[in-house]
Amino acid sequence: MRILLISSxxxxxxxxTYSLAAKIAxxxxxxxxxVETVHLAGRKLQFCHACEACHRAHMTxxxxxxxxxIILKMLNSDGLIFAAPNYLNQVPAxxxxxxxxxxxxxxxxxxxxxxxxxxxxxxxxNNESVGAYLGDYARxxxxxxxxxxxxxxxxxxxxxxxxxxxxxxxxxxxKEGSVYAPQAREIEQRRAYFAEIVKRRKSDWDGEFxxxxxxxxx
Ligand SMILES: Cc1cc2nc3c(=O)[nH]c(=O)nc-3n(C[C@H](O)[C@H](O)[C@H](O)COP(=O)(O)O)c2cc1C
Numbered sequence: 001m002r003i004l005l006i007s008s009x010x011x012x013x014x015x016x017t018y019s020l021a022a023k024i025a026x027x028x029x030x031x032x033x034x035v036e037t038v039h040l041a042g043r044k045l046q047f048c049h050a051c052e053a054c055h056r057a058h059m060t061x062x063x064x065x066x067x068x069x070i071i072l073k074m075l076n077s078d079g080l081i082f083a084a085p086n087y088l089n090q091v092p093a094x095x096x097x098x099x100x101x102x103x104x105x106x107x108x109x110x111x112x113x114x115x116x117x118x119x120x121x122x123x124x125x126n127n128e129s130v131g132a133y134l135g136d137y138a139r140x141x142x143x144x145x146x147x148x149x150x151x152x153x154x155x156x157x158x159x160x161x162x163x164x165x166x167x168x169x170x171x172x173x174x175k176e177g178s179v180y181a182p183q184a185r186e187i188e189q190r191r192a193y194f195a196e197i198v199k200r201r202k203s204d205w206d207g208e209f210x211x212x213x214x215x216x217x218x
Pocket of ligand 1: 009011014015016017018086087088089095116121122123124125126152153154
């Protein structure tokens with residue numbers, strides 16, 4: 001069972017959010033998972049050019065940077081942990097830049113069958129909008145969202161313990177193939193919505209059209 005932790009704070013290992021996410025990872029490891037960590041700080045990540053190459057024939061982005069390797073790791077994982085400090089009630093631009101580069105993962109729900117969890121910290125303790133956004137993003141890609149571990153800028157014992165428990169839940173969901181019915185419905189409805197668009201645009205989004213055809217989703 002492979003879990004990828006994507007940490008988006010510029011503070012890297014000194015990041016409060018990373019320390020919370022590392023507890024989620026610890027909980028998952030105690031339940032049998034292997035966890036790999038990617039810090040986005042220092043990685044070369046360009047903004048999406050909206051050229052739609054990732055929807056076409058080979059479904060690959062033409063920008064040459066670290067996004068390819070990170071996205072490959074996402075595709076090869078069973079679960080994801082997103083660590084995102086609250087920046088203006090959103091995820092930091094570092095993480096949003098990576099997310100924008102995953103348009104094809106969203107259209108084709110390429111994280112289907114995977115599970116995700118989030119760690120969020122903030123100066124104010126207001127983590128709700130960022131946690132909700134991480135959940136939205138996971139479901140957009142087809143993954144079910146297990147939950148958010150949140151805290152202020154200095155996670156305390158209680159919050160670290162809750163993060164550890166969330167990691168155990170994440171690993172258990174992966175092992176058991178848990179179904180969160182409302183999330184599964186939302187993912188299915190969105191697939192039906194994208195199937196219509198992919199059909200309509202089959203001549204220019206040919207890569208995605210083939211993907212949907214092969215999956216039997218049309
Ligand atoms: C650019 C920027 C924007 C921020 N915006 C908010 C905010 O809107 N609300 C809030 O409560 N904290 C905000 N903060 C504070 C961080 O969320 C907080 O310090 C967080 O714990 C930092 O985590 P880190 O150590 O993992 O980087 C902001 C910090 C920065 C640098």
